[in-house]
Structure formats: C-alpha cells, structure tokens
Amino acid sequence: MSLISPVFPRLLVPPGKVLSSKNDGVVDDIRTTAIDLLASLAGKLLEESESSSTSSTNAFVEGKGNIIKQEDVEDDDVKPCESELASKSPPSDITSETPLEQTRVSDCERGLGLKPCYKKEDCDDITEETGVDIEKREVKTPPGTDGVLNQSKLVCRDDDENYCKYNRFSDRCRRFNRPLTRVGHRRMMTKYGRAVPRDTRTGYYHVLFDASFVASALFLNSTCGYMCLDGCLLYRKRKLCNGYNPWKHETVQRKRRLSDGGLSSESVTNSPQKGESVKLSIKSFRIPELFIEVPDTATVGSLKRTVMEAVAALLGDGIRIGVLVQGKKIRDDSNTLSQTGLSCRENLSNLGFTLEPGHVPLCSESHVISTPTDSTNLSERSLDSRIPFHLQDADHVISSENCVENNQELVPYQSDISADEPSSDSRALVLVSALEPEALAIVPLNEKSKRTELSQRRTRRPFSVTEVEALVAAVEELGTGRWRDVKLRSFDDASHRTYVDLKDKWKTLVHTASISPQQRRGEPVPQELLDRVLAAHRCWSQHQLKQNGKLQAAATMVGSSM
C-alpha cells in the first residue's frame, strides 16, 4: 500500500501487512490504515510547518479598525421608498432629483403592487440597510430547502471561490460589529475592492489541491472509491477560529490552480478466510480545493509553506472514513460486509468511501456554510454549522466508481470536476449525491486540468429558484439599472454573483419569460416569478422612457431659456 502524492512524501507500507481480508475486518482495516497513514502524515506536516505557521499578523484587526473609523455617515443606496421620504433628510446624492425619483417610485411600485413604507424601522440588528426600508415582499423559501432569505437579502454561504476573499471578511465584520451599517460595509468593499478583487479570475492564489492521495489499492475486484474531502472548509474554519488574517496578504494577484500529480497504486492480494474475500481498491483521496492566499510578492517557498499549512490544518483536524453502499452511508460498523450486502463483484461496485472531518472545529461561528439550494436539487445540501454535528454529514461523498475490470487504470473521467456542470462542481461542504457517480469522480493522472491552461472561465452556476426570487424582488424594488444596488441588497453574501451576473440573469429571465415554456431549459422557474419579471421589466423600462422624456424636456427648457 502506498500513499503517493505530488506534495507528500511517499509512504509505503508493506502490502502484506496492510490489510487482512477477514470479511468483517476489511472496513476497519481500511479505516485504520488510512487514518494511520494520514495521521502520521499530518503529524509530520504539522511538525514541519510549525515554525512557519505562526506568522499571522493582526492586519485583519487593523483593517477592521479602519473600517470602523471610516464608518462615518455616507449616503448610500437610495431606494425608491427613501426618496419618498423626502422630508427626512434625504440622502445627499438624491436630493436634486428627488421629484423624479418620487415619480418613478410611485409609478413602479404601484404597478408592482408594492407599497412604500413610511415608517422607520429600528434596523440595528435586523438589517444593515440604511434604516429605512420599504415593505419587503415576503420571499418564501421553498419547503425543504435550506436557502436562507433574510428579508429580501439572500444569505448565501454557498461556498465558492470567493468565499475566502470576500465573505470571510464580511462575515467577521458583520458578526463582530453588528451595528455596522451597510455604509460601513460598502466602505469595506471599497477599501478592499482592489486588494481583494471580487472577480474570481483575479483573486487569490487558488490552489486546487488535487493532491491525489493514493491510499490503497487492494484486492482484485478493482472497485474504486474516490475519497473526497473538503479541505477548504476545515482550513477556513480553522483559520477563522485562530484569528487567521486573510488580509495579511493583501496583494493577492493571481489564482493558481495546481492540478494533481501522479497517481499510482499497488495491488494487494489477501488470503481469504471463511466466506468470500472482498476485494476492492481505493484509488485515491482527493482534496478538492484549498483556498490559499499569498501576496504576489511571496516567495515560492512561502507558497509552499502556505500550502503545507493548509494541508496540515486539514489533516490535523483528523479524518474519518465513511462507507457508502449504493450511495447510502453505512453507519453501523458492526455488520459484516456480507451482511451489508457486499460480497460479490456487483455489490462492490456500489461501494464508496468518504473522507469526513474527524472532529468538528471549535469555531462556533455560525453559518460558515449554508447553501441556499432548491429542494429539487439533490446534489446540494446546505449545512448549518451552527449545529456542528452536521459537519459529519458534510463529507464529500464520492462515488463508488466502478472500475469494473481488474486493475484497469482509472478512467480519466471528464473530470475536470470544476468544469462546467454544477453537479460536478466540487464545493466545500456541498454534498454531492452519490447517485451521481461522475460528480466527483476524480481525475487521476493524465487529466491535466484543462482550466489550468485554458481560459479561466468561471464555472457555470445556474441560478436557483431561490436566487431568482431574490433577484426579482430586488429588481422590483430597485429597478433594472441599479445592479450594484441589487447585488448589495440581495446578493451581498453571494460573492460569486457579481452585479454583472445579476444583470445578465435578469436579461435571460426576461427572455425566458418571453418565450414559451416549451422552449425553456434548465431548472424551471415558477411562472409566477416569470410573471413578476415581465411586470417589473415593463414597469421599469416604461419608467425609464418617462424619465428620459422628462430629462429631455428639461434639457430643451434649459436650452431654450438661454
């Protein structure tokens, strides 16, 4: 048995010793063996990285201080209803156009059946808005989903590439500085906008840590289980807890995806005892992604250390092995394999394994991960880390890939896992259903990550119904020309949705709503929503016309009077 990875030293264990083939001992053996190896590895890594892992500064704290200091009053987003409150010290930048705004608001909101709100809410803790809120349309979260809609704000902890660069920051600030208003937040964004680009393609050193740990290769049957563990979460949470300072490294420049290295395996034949021996091979462990931040001035050596720390943090928290049969997790360790239905080849093809966080990070910070999902999307489940227990279920499932024929080399799946389809997007703590074997089928060898070289196009992420709902609600209120505001209002926490994305989505929504249902593709959007889309679209475009007309009229007036 060997452990090989591009990053880690090769660990070899005499094949004969590794696993006994007692039916009821196989799983345990796999577990202990793997864990032992990984544990020793972790120990080594921790040891090696000890000296370099304590260098975090408190720049983050400093950053926070700045933010607080700068939290002076700043007029911010002007919402329709706000302009209706002209008497109440209207935001400066809207003052001059208040009449227009009023008209616009009234028209459109009437058209949309939205009532302006005249009362000032105590928004201290409820919303980070500017304190005046129009009555918000209740946004319902589909039953059974974990999508969180906070007011009309979509709280999206959907893990994504931006999480580390943006959400983490805002998370902390928000949690610890509750009173921070959106103003402060905006400041933060502004302040750090450059240092921490929101665009996924230019943000962080994004190390796709495809280190393929070849954990073991046993038995003849060649049933391959891919083990995936979300290292990212552990890493992040840990760092968060430890006061890791993401802002220490400010000049993050480029995202790098390091693809996995080699992969190999060795076969081990076991002497059967009574019953039939179970033979399977676990091809690799995969850590989907680790997010790492380093300044572009960092040395290669420090990059290495950073990666090391990340891995150490990941492994240092301990790992457990889960066993899946036909996609269902087998929790009862006492049953024999045959009792579990694993005795013949066919059965084994249904076997899979998972790497799971060994223990829950101490960090109690809530909602590090909560993914708004649609109830129909089985491939995603959100987890509420407030209930740490859930972490155990947050394992990355892997597919029980059946490499059917003996020791056949793993099929290089179109495994650009992070490539195109959402189902193949390996995200932190997003559980990929084992029913979708190819979902996380990892790429062994040859499959050089295409994305490494080709364009770094972002992975496609279809909007969920929940998101569409939030978008529609926001546009109803804000109109179709204020995407930045829409973003801030309803997708502030969904860092992977840029305002351009929202604008584009709206564009397609309008189109979708305009075509016949038969021509629509993808996850169906409730007709009710599409109706609202059209209504809002009409309303706001009409308003735009009016406004233009008025402006023109005003312009001619001015012109003629001169």
Place this chain on the structure above:
DNA sequence: CTTAGGG
C-alpha cells in the same frame, strides 16, 4: 467601478 449591450 458601474452600466449597458453584444458575443
């Protein structure tokens, strides 16, 4: 940086 619009 934001918007708007074509690709």
Place this chain on the structure above:
DNA sequence: CCCTAAG
C-alpha cells in the same frame, strides 16, 4: 459567462 465601450 465573457468582453468592452463609455461615463
């Protein structure tokens, strides 16, 4: 989603 022009 991407890219770009324009403000």
